[in-house]
Amino acid sequence: xxxxxxxxxxxxxxxxxxxxxxxxxxxxxxxxxxxxxxxxxxxxxxxxxxxxxxxxxxxxxxxxxxxxxxxxxxxxxxxxxxxxxxxxxxxxxxxxx
Amino acid sequence: xxxxxxxxxxxxxxxxxxxxxxxxxxxxxxxxxxxxxxxxxxxxxxxxxxxxxxxxxxxxxxxxxxxxxxxxxxxxxxxxxxxxxxxxxxxxxxxxxxxxxxxxxxxxxxxxxxxxxxxxxxxxxxxxxxxxxxxxxxxxxxxxxxxxxxxxxxxxxxxxxxxxxxxxxxxxxxxxxxxxxxxxxxxxxxxxxxxxxxxxxxxxxxxxxxxxxxxxxxxx
Numbered sequence: 001x002x003x004x005x006x007x008x009x010x011x012x013x014x015x016x017x018x019x020x021x022x023x024x025x026x027x028x029x030x031x032x033x034x035x036x037x038x039x040x041x042x043x044x045x046x047x048x049x050x051x052x053x054x055x056x057x058x059x060x061x062x063x064x065x066x067x068x069x070x071x072x073x074x075x076x077x078x079x080x081x082x083x084x085x086x087x088x089x090x091x092x093x094x095x096x097x
Numbered sequence: 098x099x100x101x102x103x104x105x106x107x108x109x110x111x112x113x114x115x116x117x118x119x120x121x122x123x124x125x126x127x128x129x130x131x132x133x134x135x136x137x138x139x140x141x142x143x144x145x146x147x148x149x150x151x152x153x154x155x156x157x158x159x160x161x162x163x164x165x166x167x168x169x170x171x172x173x174x175x176x177x178x179x180x181x182x183x184x185x186x187x188x189x190x191x192x193x194x195x196x197x198x199x200x201x202x203x204x205x206x207x208x209x210x211x212x213x214x215x216x217x218x219x220x221x222x223x224x225x226x227x228x229x230x231x232x233x234x235x236x237x238x239x240x241x242x243x244x245x246x247x248x249x250x251x252x253x254x255x256x257x258x259x260x261x262x263x264x265x266x267x268x269x270x271x272x273x274x275x276x277x278x279x280x281x282x283x284x285x286x287x288x289x290x291x292x293x294x295x296x297x298x299x300x301x302x303x304x305x306x307x308x309x310x311x312x313x314x315x316x317x
Contacts, residue, residue, distance in 0.1 A: 002125060009117055016109055016110075052127060058146035062151045069299075072303070076173065076303075076307075084177060
């Protein structure tokens with residue numbers, strides 16, 4: 001089993017761990033964190049694909065850089081909504097609200 | 098609830114199996130893009146392959162990526178993200194002292210990273226991230242009224258990166274025939290111009306996502 005294969009499979013594992021957290025956890029902050037773990041899994045897969053050749057393929061590396069910025073934007077917007085939502089909306093069916 | 102959690106675990110494990118199978122069967126050979134990217138590097142205007150991909154070969158991606166960042170700022174604003182961050186009037190002597198040492202270093206590093214993008218790992222996004230961090234530090238250590246910034250300058254600063262990028266992309270059409278395809282021999286200068294304005298806009302966008310517009314503009 002090559003190093004690249006180990007990184008590829010670990011990326012897949014990270015993605016699935018994040019997916020599990022996204023579905024199972026109820027807290028919105030944990031869901032946002034889970035989404036970020038999924039992101040890391042995808043980035044890891046892309047970076048391992050870049051590392052297949054020597055020197056590494058710059059195209060997946062640039063895509064990861066793009067992905068990081070998109071992930072930061074999405075996370076920031078999600079956090080803003082997370083902070084703002086409870087003061088604006090209440091869920092009358094949620095006993096914890 | 099317990100059964101649902103178990104069901105989710107089963108589905109997720111199945112998904113892991115599918116994913117592992119798919120990843121296992123990816124051929125561990127060169128995709129061919131790398132050879133092409135490196136072969137065209139002398140014509141790209143920069144010496145680092147990742148920068149060449151980001152700002153020349155696939156500049157369209159980067160252009161839209163800036164739009165995503167801008168959309169996040171607009172979304173936060175539309176959601177009513179705090180008009181102004183509550184500044185702590187009693188912040189003690191440590192924070193301004195640390196800020197006065199760190200801010201010049203941060204700004205210097207940001208400019209260095211921006212310049213480094215031409216031949217090493219670096220560029221506008223790394224530089225913009227540092228600028229955003231510097232802005233947050235400056236904001237947290239500021240007194241109310243320390244930031245005499247007009248609202249329109251913030252708006253201009255936010256969109257200048259995207260606007261210049263788009264303008265360059267359109268203006269090169271008569272010379273090269275394609276959107277965002279830089280004419281031969283001008284790529285270095287155009288990429289540098291785009292990177293400088295992008296870094297500034299990205300830093301400001303990150304700062305506004307953290308703090309909200311009211312924190313950085315002069316109170317009326």
